[in-house]
Amino acid sequence: MFPIFEYQRCTPIKVSPFDVNKFIEAAQVLEGEHDFASFAKAAAKNRPATLLCTKKKVDRIEVTVGRPLLEEHNRWASHYTFIDVEITGSGFLHHQIRRMVGAMVAAAVDRLSPSNIRYMLSNPDPQNWNPRAVCLAPEGLYLKEILYDEEGEVYLQYVHYHCAITSYH
Numbered sequence: 001m002f003p004i005f006e007y008q009r010c011t012p013i014k015v016s017p018f019d020v021n022k023f024i025e026a027a028q029v030l031e032g033e034h035d036f037a038s039f040a041k042a043a044a045k046n047r048p049a050t051l052l053c054t055k056k057k058v059d060r061i062e063v064t065v066g067r068p069l070l071e072e073h074n075r076w077a078s079h080y081t082f083i084d085v086e087i088t089g090s091g092f093l094h095h096q097i098r099r100m101v102g103a104m105v106a107a108a109v110d111r112l113s114p115s116n117i118r119y120m121l122s123n124p125d126p127q128n129w130n131p132r133a134v135c136l137a138p139e140g141l142y143l144k145e146i147l148y149d150e151e152g153e154v155y156l157q158y159v160h161y162h163c164a165i166t167s168y169h
Contacts, residue, residue: 006068010082010162011140015109018081018165020063026107027061027085029117030100034058037124039100040093054093054124058100059156062086066162080164086144087159098136099129101161106133136161 006012037054066082085101103120106112111132120128140162147156 006164008139010164011137012080012164012166013105013136014166015105017109018105019108019110020083022110023083023104023108024063025114026104026112026117027063029114029121030104031058031061034121035124036093036096036100036121037126038120038128039096039103040126041095042126052093056089056091056093056096058087058089060086060088061100068164080166083163083165085161085163087161089157091154091157092159095135097141097159097161098138099133101163102136103130103133105136105163106130136163 033055035055040052040054062085064084064086066084068080068082085104087097087100103112103117107114107117112130116130116132120130142160142162144158144160146154146158149155
């Protein structure tokens with residue numbers, strides 16, 4: 001049973017087994033400046049993809065063991081491992097964060113390897129999204145902060161993804 005206090009505030013992920021070291025290794029592959037077209041939602045038919053800049057810089061991905069939002073009132077929380085992912089970058093594409101974390105989860109459960117993720121980055125096209133990874137649900141994804149320069153242009157964004165990992169038997 002999923003904790004009611006986490007409902008729509010956290011993405012539940014039911015996997016077995018989950019290797020947090022592989023999750024972190026996948027995150028490291030995604031850091032840096034890349035063309036994230038493979039991680040973006042395909043462009044709408046009425047909007048040419050050439051108008052969308054898909055080159056983005058991910059400055060940092062930090063993975064930490066999280067905690068439930070209201071642990072003192074949450075008897076089911078002990079059945080989950082909470083993971084928090086903080087991502088800092090110059091801007092993000094539609095679905096980019098949800099797909100990045102989905103690819104990290106797929107790596108953690110041996111559905112993708114770091115080389116699969118590198119392939120998607122080096123061959124940027126929404127058609128190259130690997131179907132062994134999923135685009136995670138939006139619950140638990142929060143925009144934390146946007147920083148602007150003197151001209152009012154966005155130069156840094158911080159996002160936070162709150163996930164609950166549980167094993168199935």
